Amino acid sequence: MIQLKDISKIYPLGSTEVVGLRNVSLEIKPGEFLALIGPSGSGKSTLMNILGCLDRPTRGSYFFEGISIADLSDDQLAEIRNKKIGFVFQSFHLLPRLTALHNVELPLIYAGMARSRRRIKALEALKAVDLSDRSHHRPNELSGGQRQRVAIARALVNNPSLILADEPTGNLDTRAGNEIMEIFEGLNRQGVTIVLVTHDPSIAQRAHRVVTLRDGEILKDERRKGAITADNRR
Numbered sequence: 001m002i003q004l005k006d007i008s009k010i011y012p013l014g015s016t017e018v019v020g021l022r023n024v025s026l027e028i029k030p031g032e033f034l035a036l037i038g039p040s041g042s043g044k045s046t047l048m049n050i051l052g053c054l055d056r057p058t059r060g061s062y063f064f065e066g067i068s069i070a071d072l073s074d075d076q077l078a079e080i081r082n083k084k085i086g087f088v089f090q091s092f093h094l095l096p097r098l099t100a101l102h103n104v105e106l107p108l109i110y111a112g113m114a115r116s117r118r119r120i121k122a123l124e125a126l127k128a129v130d131l132s133d134r135s136h137h138r139p140n141e142l143s144g145g146q147r148q149r150v151a152i153a154r155a156l157v158n159n160p161s162l163i164l165a166d167e168p169t170g171n172l173d174t175r176a177g178n179e180i181m182e183i184f185e186g187l188n189r190q191g192v193t194i195v196l197v198t199h200d201p202s203i204a205q206r207a208h209r210v211v212t213l214r215d216g217e218i219l220k221d222e223r224r225k226g227a228i229t230a231d232n233r234r
Helices: 043-051 072-081 100-110 115-128 144-156 174-188
Strands: 002-013 016-029 032-038 059-062 083-088 160-164 193-198 209-214 218-223
Touching: 002 043, 016 043, 016 059, 032 043, 032 174, 043 160, 072 083, 083 144, 100 115, 100 144, 115 144, 144 174, 144 218, 160 174, 174 193
Parallel strands: 032 193, 032 209, 083 160, 160 193
Antiparallel strands: 002 016, 002 059, 209 218
16 A cells, blocks of 8 residues: 655755655555654654655655655645545644534535535544534534544545544543544554554554654564454455
């Protein structure tokens, strides 16, 4: 599904350069649940931005479902982000004046879907995260865990092949964080590919594969013993 080969990201800083990633190679198969972990400045967010087609590498090649990202225009990358990738962020990124339902509908509006159809799909996505009864509530009427569930529903609404979650439990208490991780685990059992960035080792260990970054390089790439993978799920 994803192939990164010798990816580097260099940021110019005056007369010097800052290395965000250095010769990173990584392959992610459909149906995997992978956690990216490492200290601040290790390159986790830089790698997540490249995986999500939010940024381009300075060097190296990135293939998403067999397509070379380097060959795509900005408009084509935007289309991939809208239709193929669901994003979940630590700070939710919900529009405060919109209801949960309308926040979930937003990707479908950008995709040009008819109102009646997008309403049905948005309600289905909210049901998938057990939030149907809060569909007409605004974000300030929801708990942190409920807001994150709305964000997950929004990420799911276009049936993406990949979900990228950047510190999705970072702003939540332990109970709400566990509930969010249970949702991700359930989605993965249904075959959704998930890549999760976290600084919390206990969260990372709930993934099936843990990739540790340090100083812009992959330090370790480990599979959890007994983890269910895309290959043995079939």
